[in-house]
Amino acid sequence: GAVVSQHPSWVICKSGTSVKIECRSLDFQATTMFWYRQFPKQSLMLMATSNEGSKATYEQGVEKDKFLINHASLTLSTLTVTSAHPEDSSFYICSASPVGLAGAHEQFFGPGTRLTVL
Amino acid sequence: DQQVKQNSPSLSVQEGRISILNCDYTNSMFDYFLWYKKYPAEGPTFLISISSIKDKNEDGRFTVFLNKSAKHLSLHIVPSQPGDSAVYFCAARNQAGTALIFGKGTTLSVSS
Numbered sequence: 001g002a003v004v005s006q007h008p009s010w011v012i013c014k015s016g017t018s019v020k021i022e023c024r025s026l027d028f029q030a031t032t033m034f035w036y037r038q039f040p041k042q043s044l045m046l047m048a049t050s051n052e053g054s055k056a057t058y059e060q061g062v063e064k065d066k067f068l069i070n071h072a073s074l075t076l077s078t079l080t081v082t083s084a085h086p087e088d089s090s091f092y093i094c095s096a097s098p099v100g101l102a103g104a105h106e107q108f109f110g111p112g113t114r115l116t117v118l
Numbered sequence: 119d120q121q122v123k124q125n126s127p128s129l130s131v132q133e134g135r136i137s138i139l140n141c142d143y144t145n146s147m148f149d150y151f152l153w154y155k156k157y158p159a160e161g162p163t164f165l166i167s168i169s170s171i172k173d174k175n176e177d178g179r180f181t182v183f184l185n186k187s188a189k190h191l192s193l194h195i196v197p198s199q200p201g202d203s204a205v206y207f208c209a210a211r212n213q214a215g216t217a218l219i220f221g222k223g224t225t226l227s228v229s230s
Contacts, residue, residue, distance in 0.1 A: 034217045043222040109161035
């Protein structure tokens, strides 16, 4: 099946630093990838839609200057948390749908990245 | 305003019995509904889905039922196994290529 990887799986950083999270589709191409965030015992909340070759679309309330998204190729999207603060500590998950697969509607999720900001 | 609701935060079932997880939605434009299983500190794993033009989809021990008039869907797991213990998320999509909208999840515990 389709595999999505994320790197790193866990990162601890100091407040004020920036952290980059990578999301890769390993065996398929994805025009669109999605970034979600999950707080403990909460649902997955969509942060932004990452479009290959164009600007990301952010959900209401998500600061685009703080959460920078780059979708450089059909297999890679990155999320950079700039000037991270403790309240940014969360579990970040990306997902992607295969391109060109007729009727495809499943999204395949990465394993997630746990960010802890001290 | 939650468009996808899972009103039961938890469910406990004995091994071998049926598990029924429920989900309600408000947006009649949703075209696909999906169920995902998630373990702590892992990404969700796709289980089963159903198109809005169908009312039932079955895959092994998993069956999803859709009642469009009631805007309700349910996931049936039978027989339930201890390995099914996880958080189950109901999700919906309103257009191809768009993100999924998730419910808050139901934690299923299957005891042996």
